Amino acid sequence: MISLSTPATNTAVPRAHAVTPMRKFQVGLFLGDVVVVALVVALGHVSRFGFKDPALGVTGVALPTGYALVSVLIAVAWLVLLRGLHAYREILLGTGTEEYARVLQASVSLFGVLAIGSYLFQVQLSRWYFVAVLPLGVALLLVWRWSARKVLLVRRAH
Numbered sequence: 001m002i003s004l005s006t007p008a009t010n011t012a013v014p015r016a017h018a019v020t021p022m023r024k025f026q027v028g029l030f031l032g033d034v035v036v037v038a039l040v041v042a043l044g045h046v047s048r049f050g051f052k053d054p055a056l057g058v059t060g061v062a063l064p065t066g067y068a069l070v071s072v073l074i075a076v077a078w079l080v081l082l083r084g085l086h087a088y089r090e091i092l093l094g095t096g097t098e099e100y101a102r103v104l105q106a107s108v109s110l111f112g113v114l115a116i117g118s119y120l121f122q123v124q125l126s127r128w129y130f131v132a133v134l135p136l137g138v139a140l141l142l143v144w145r146w147s148a149r150k151v152l153l154v155r156r157a158h
Helices: 021-049 067-084 098-120 128-157
Strands: 055-058 061-066
Touching (some): 021 128, 067 098
């Protein structure tokens, strides 16, 4: 007799794609970083320019783009650098200071490249990004990471 039911298949998710508690924590950590970076960059933009979008200048010449695009690009680059410097690696989370060092390294690297690039290409980038956004962003990212670490350690204890 021929069975009309479908054969049972292994529906288990491969280990590489399994959603583990640590993977959920890493995603939550990234989403928290997104919120912090977006908030800091937006606050920096609004506190410096209000709700206006002044044109970005290169030695007296206005470029066709404004600071809003620059703010978005800074936020995206910041998050890409955090990811690229492995700030979400499981082995770093919840132990030692390397996680914090990578957040600091990504932040300082980004703003170093911005400073050097704006100088070399004579882009008149607002110093407000360096005076307010960088220190506030680093401080809030580190506080966020510290808070998330406390949650992780409580979860590991149970």
